[in-house]
Amino acid sequence: MLTSTVFFGDYTDLSASNNIVRPAWARLENGQLSVMTALVDSADVLHISEAEQNLPMTLDQNYPNPAVTSTYISFKLRSAATVSLKLFDLLGTLHASLLERKFLPAGKYVEELDLRGKNILPGVYVYPLITGDKVVSRKMVVE
Numbered sequence: 001m002l003t004s005t006v007f008f009g010d011y012t013d014l015s016a017s018n019n020i021v022r023p024a025w026a027r028l029e030n031g032q033l034s035v036m037t038a039l040v041d042s043a044d045v046l047h048i049s050e051a052e053q054n055l056p057m058t059l060d061q062n063y064p065n066p067a068v069t070s071t072y073i074s075f076k077l078r079s080a081a082t083v084s085l086k087l088f089d090l091l092g093t094l095h096a097s098l099l100e101r102k103f104l105p106a107g108k109y110v111e112e113l114d115l116r117g118k119n120i121l122p123g124v125y126v127y128p129l130i131t132g133d134k135v136v137s138r139k140m141v142v143e
Contacts, residue, residue: 056077056078056079056081056131056132056134057075057076057077057078057081057083057129057131057134057136058075058076058136059073059075059127059129059136059137059138060073060074060075060138061138061140062113062127062138062140065140065141066140066141066142066143067113067115067140067141067142067143068115068142068143069114069115069116070112070113070114070115070116071112071113071115071140072110072111072112072113073085073098073110073111073113073127074108074109074110074111075108075109075111075129076107076108076109077104077105077106077107077109077131078106079106080103080104080105080106081103081104081131081132082101082102082103082104082131082132083099083101083102083103083104083129083130083131084097084099084100084101084102084128084129084130085097085098085099085111085127085128085129085130086098086100086127086128086130087113087120087125087126087127087140088125088126088127088128089123089124089125089126090123090124090125090126095118095119095120095125096113096118096120098111098113098127099111113127115142120142121142122142122143123141123142124139124140124141124142125139125140125141125142126138126139126140127139127140
């Protein structure tokens, strides 16, 4: 039986933006130094509950969180759907509507929520993604 070992070396840098993580590392093999990187979509590696795996969509944690002036909310649709994406406080008051019953094909989407000028006070908010009768929601903190 043939086995192989993969050695990633010493991580020298790590950056993240829009739910994409990019590690960078050096590898020394047979006297030759290589610098390597990769793109890792956090939605592909984050734990998704069994109940969420059966939904027609996934909703990622906003970035940055806590949000100060703006934040990004990303989601994936496994098939075409009509979606709504809104922002509510914990009392159920609607503060922003990013998408309102918009038909979108399957794919990954990123929506920017600009907090400036919207009178959104510091606190905890909920942003549900709604497709038909299915809802997935996450919490965000606004500073």
